[in-house]
Amino acid sequence: MAQNMLTRVPVREQDPKVRATNFDEVCLGYNSEEAVEEAQRCLHCRNAKCIAGCPVNINIPEFIGEVKKGDFEAAYQIISLSSALPAICGRVCPQETQCEGKCIRGIKGDSVSIGKLERFVADWARENGIKPKAAEVKNGHKIAVIGSGPSGLTCAGDLAKMGYDVTIFEALHKAGGVLVYGIPEFRLPKDEVVQKEVENVKSLGVKIDTNVIIGKSITIDELLTEEGYEAVFIGSGAGLPMFMGIPGEQAKGVFSANEFLTRNNLMKAFREDYDTPISCGKIVCVVGGGNVAMDAARTALRLGAEVHVVYRRSEAELPARAEEVHHAKEEGIIFDLLTNPKEILVDENDNVTGMRIIRMELGEPDASGRRRPVEIPGSEFEIKCDTVIMSLGTSPNPLISSTTYGLDVNRRKCIVADEETGATSKEGVYAGGDAVTGAATVILAMGAGKAAAKGIDEYIKNRK
Template sequence: MSSITGGMISPNLKENFEEIYKGMTKTEAIVEANRCLYCYDAPCIKACPTGIQIPKFIKKIASNNLKGSAKTILEANPLGASCARVCPTEELCEGACVLNDISKPIEIGNLQRYATDYAMKQNKPLFEAGINNGKTVAIIGSGPAGLSAARELSRLGYKVTIFEAESEAGGLGRYGIVSFRLPRTVVDWEVKQIEKLGVEIKTNCRVGEDVSVEEIVNNHDRIVLAIGMSSVPNLDIDGEQLKGVYDAIEFVKDTKINEPTEDIRGKKVAVIGAGNTAIDAATSAVRLGASNVQIIYRRTKTEMTAYQFEYEFAKQDGVEFRWLTAPVEIIGEDSQVKGLKCTEMTLGEVGPDGRQKPIPVEGSEFTLEVDLVIKAIGQSRYENLIKAFGLKSVRGVVQVDEALKTSQEKIYACGDVIFGNGQGEAMVVSAVEQGKTVAGAIHQSFRLQTEIA
């Protein structure tokens, strides 16, 4: 796939990728913090996967104790600065706020950002590593789950080494979430905070190639698999080999690691799929200057997996949505995309996955004039690596128990590698909590060994 960025910088396009929301002012934050009822049995805490003591951190903002507020947040959520920007707060903490019944919920996400932004500006360590207990843990992958596990384990005294295939740590936050929602500077700060605890991060180190699975297993007391997911699978239609067909994951990643240019200005773009990644790809295409961006989805708005706020954001950006539409062929001319042949769909009976099966409507084919096609129909799995570790899995989803331990005694798993087939949740904040769970389970396993001995 050819790059869509790189080369001469376009100032206007560069501005398009700057963070949209600039954060609360001090006055706004204090006024909002004082709206909080500081509930004793706060439902917002229960709705937060990481269990942040929300009334506590908000009360500290109200009293201008921003360091204390940030520490309260980050104690529970090692990636609290990122989550303040990308969490679906409307569905979680803010959705549970008691003020929903009488006015509007407290802006918990924005207050969390206000406090963590203060911590980033101070750029001082808020936590310390625990006393070395002589045990070593290898973490494969440095996305939200891996970083969270590393932070917690280092505070418990473990020597932690993260093995990361990419050139920089951060995983999804670094490469997979658009910069106008999650800037690289936020991820940089969170990674550095974890490194300051003594965690070693080996980048450009792909397990199975640069270091063997056997070496990882033999040289560490415990292993955490936090490898996430891989590339977007093929559509399995004619024309996928044409120039102008992109993998949505790579498309978004390219905008994160390179400077935006005018390569697609004025072009028409079709994005296949309606998940959060599809929204990110579509809104990135808008910011890269596309004249028209359409999301093509074979089901209806009700079945789309993108968050509601992502959908509203895309509509505000001018992205069009074509429901009950499926691609059947990518049409080309001189090896370049020129059109997308589609068919109308209808929803049939409910299948084994609990969803109505999309069925093509006979004789309904039509062609859209497009210059680029971006595939965003989910992601494939690193099944070879899962097999190399000898882990039990179902369709690439690693099977774990309540402690997130795999079928191998010393190996745990967290994050997207355990999401799917009705197991787990695909949220950054859920991955962070899973990392904490794994760290606690590993620590408990050693304590039990000591008691038995």
């Protein structure tokens, strides 16, 4: 019966009115009965397109086959051959454009809920103390990984499974990259989920050295020539926020989304037992329409504000995932579409009092294929607000490229690296994730970390 169902087994979620006032996880996931029922919908296609749709090529039909049988441990071991972070990917991957987007079931009805099944299996494994399998023999080669985000964790985990002695150097006091400082608790619990998957990577033998800023505490050249590392992977992300360059942007009460989210997620400003200051006023305007803007808006809402998303195109062009926009609307975020700020208004003490905004219309498509927003002359108006959060994108921090001899970057300050192997212009130095592509996704960063682990392994073997 379940196999013929055109629609997926629905997933339980917190009620929108309740969750708008707390930071607990929105999606509650499947229980074992629901997971087995949803797994029955998989057709186990001979030419399974879902596998190619996954940037780390998880054998999806095989793990779902084990869920069907109720052997969740076997399902976990299949997933962990390809992914070090399944509980994270099951929660935050854009499955609708990847594995699920390729699912044959989606032609007539709903695709199989692959992401929710992955999440279920990973949560079950964690709750039952199941760990990924570590390498039995060490090969004695030392590799350094810079950054403990998804690209660094994946590269480190894969190298450790091959027997390498791997140390991750992380600038912050906690490992996880954007997974700990960017994505909010209500989408991705930090202690229960992220730190547990970081622990799994450590259980493979990976060491994590926090509070070390490569380029300041020590350079890549020193790691290679003085500290005995034979190769380095750079997974330092793209954490430098962009601003609009409009008047008033330096005022008190204007934040980058990165800073606002870091204070809240990494430094727990939302919790009463932490004294991290955060200035979230009564009316908050978030400028931008991507996933980061949705996270900042939904965080400000939970801190008690009325929240407006100010976006210069229409709803059809919103770059955020449809699910995030849907959740934001359900919770009461107001979307001021086809509007763009011209100035942030401030009082005599330099506090934000509002924004001068102009209305926009859509013109011809630009290079990205999206219709270009064009200002409507004479349509300016003012809105009141006391906090502005700029969420306009990020770029890689130039600290590493400017302190590493012979490392090429492009004009967007992204490190130039080979797509297949992660090799950069400097011998023994590999790179991947947002540091190479600019801001992208968790799973693409993981795919790049995997490719670089293979590239480093080849490099070390050929050097011997």
